[in-house]
Amino acid sequence: MMQPTRIGIVGLGTVGAGTVNVLRRNGDEIARRAGREVHVCSAAVRDPGKLRLCEIAGIELVTDPLEVANDSRVDIVLELMGGEEPARSVVLTAIANGKHVVTANKALIAVHGNEIFHAAQEYGVTVAFEAAVAGGISIIKAIREGLAGNRIESMAGIINGTSNYILSGMRDEGCGFSEKLADAQAMGYAEADPTFDIEGVDAAHKLTILGAIAFGIPLQFDNVYTEGISALALDDIMYAEELGFRIKHLGIAKRTHVGIELRVHPCLLPRNHLLSHVEGVMNAIYVKGDAVGPTLHYGAGAGAEPTASAVVADVVDVVRTLTTDPGNRVPHLAFQPNAISDLPILPAAEIESAYYLRMSAVNRPGVLADVTRILGDLNISIEAILQKGSGAQESVLPVILLTQTTVEHRIDEALRQLAELPTIENEISRIRVEALD
Ligand code: NAP
Numbered sequence: 001m002m003q004p005t006r007i008g009i010v011g012l013g014t015v016g017a018g019t020v021n022v023l024r025r026n027g028d029e030i031a032r033r034a035g036r037e038v039h040v041c042s043a044a045v046r047d048p049g050k051l052r053l054c055e056i057a058g059i060e061l062v063t064d065p066l067e068v069a070n071d072s073r074v075d076i077v078l079e080l081m082g083g084e085e086p087a088r089s090v091v092l093t094a095i096a097n098g099k100h101v102v103t104a105n106k107a108l109i110a111v112h113g114n115e116i117f118h119a120a121q122e123y124g125v126t127v128a129f130e131a132a133v134a135g136g137i138s139i140i141k142a143i144r145e146g147l148a149g150n151r152i153e154s155m156a157g158i159i160n161g162t163s164n165y166i167l168s169g170m171r172d173e174g175c176g177f178s179e180k181l182a183d184a185q186a187m188g189y190a191e192a193d194p195t196f197d198i199e200g201v202d203a204a205h206k207l208t209i210l211g212a213i214a215f216g217i218p219l220q221f222d223n224v225y226t227e228g229i230s231a232l233a234l235d236d237i238m239y240a241e242e243l244g245f246r247i248k249h250l251g252i253a254k255r256t257h258v259g260i261e262l263r264v265h266p267c268l269l270p271r272n273h274l275l276s277h278v279e280g281v282m283n284a285i286y287v288k289g290d291a292v293g294p295t296l297h298y299g300a301g302a303g304a305e306p307t308a309s310a311v312v313a314d315v316v317d318v319v320r321t322l323t324t325d326p327g328n329r330v331p332h333l334a335f336q337p338n339a340i341s342d343l344p345i346l347p348a349a350e351i352e353s354a355y356y357l358r359m360s361a362v363n364r365p366g367v368l369a370d371v372t373r374i375l376g377d378l379n380i381s382i383e384a385i386l387q388k389g390s391g392a393q394e395s396v397l398p399v400i401l402l403t404q405t406t407v408e409h410r411i412d413e414a415l416r417q418l419a420e421l422p423t424i425e426n427e428i429s430r431i432r433v434e435a436l437d
């Protein structure tokens, strides 16, 4: 057999330790698949004295991540530390040293990917990032290679395990938001800064990557419309169920006749849709191609070994291509670098969707008529209306409305006018409804 491939890892936390465990446990099988053995020779951590969740015998521990990127013994650098810096410098240094890189870092790829892939192209190395999107699901490979014959029309996915875990727990166990977030952190699902999970930023990083490889556009994180789950009320989760829907946090990428929609936000989905049954830390991505039709890709979206599964698959891919001409490898962003398109990303005001609105209305004749008049004047049709509460003795009642599909700027204007009615109290909840049909 050929010389072993030598790996340097930056970060031995949840994903790094999971990766070492999988490489050790399945070493023989991995060597049979890759054509040579894979040895981890060094790893960078912040605190070398910390107890590790993997066997570190034979791995030299250092504290400077650049030491790994500059280590002449290392063929492939695994960047598993997270964040933008120093991760960006580590990756660019490794590339400049002619090393291949495997990363699980979606923030890095979404924000600095254009620069990183340009450098990789220049130095003829691969930067693989399967683990950056949807944990253990091979969604990058599926879109970039398996569906390469298709014109991708749309994608919708549950792509943040932590948010899905929190929403499932709130609905099924009646748990509070903070309790489920703390559980997700203890299980190693959440980002180092968990606001990235609950404010939709992590999902927006992943959608940036999916949008680029599906539509052949540059990575443009700043143009993704981003809303998280932190403002969702348990009432909305329960009313949605009563109406035959389920609230999920989705990333949606859609090709329209005028451009591309890229958005992450909570959504009401019909309860019988397959995505409505994706619970806990599981992720799923629904991809529609013009030739294949709808496809669904499902699996664990976070956690040590599911993510390690994707990292190790990338290592095997890189080892297999070590001797191929760089110009003939699979392009990083699926399309050849000189064939990237400048399709515009549409502003949120141009999104087309149906809407769920919940408001607290004074219990008095004529109030609903005012609400429906405002919607009617803006050409927004009502699909269903539900007034909760048990009787005339209550002074304020929740009113829930489902609209038909309309353009988002009309709903923005309706919300502005409704908020001015003296009979509508508190803020109005607005959640988009997606049929995905
Ligand atoms: P983690 O548990 O916090 O581990 C981070 C590791 O990086 C730790 O070992 C830490 O060292 C090391 N590190 C951080 N800053 C460093 C520095 N400046 N110098 C040297 N070492 C440093 O994070 P994780 O959950 O494994 O996530 C790692 C990456 O994978 C992130 O990009 C994340 O978004 C991505 N990811 C995570 C998951 C998941 O389920 N957790 C899934 C998919 C992708 P110490 O241990 O000494 O502190």
Ligand code: HSE
Residues within 6 Å of the ligand: 132, 133, 134, 135, 159, 160, 161, 162, 163, 189, 190, 191, 197, 202, 301, 302, 303
């Ligand atoms: N924090 C991320 C999540 C990790 O919960 O989905 C996997 O990318």
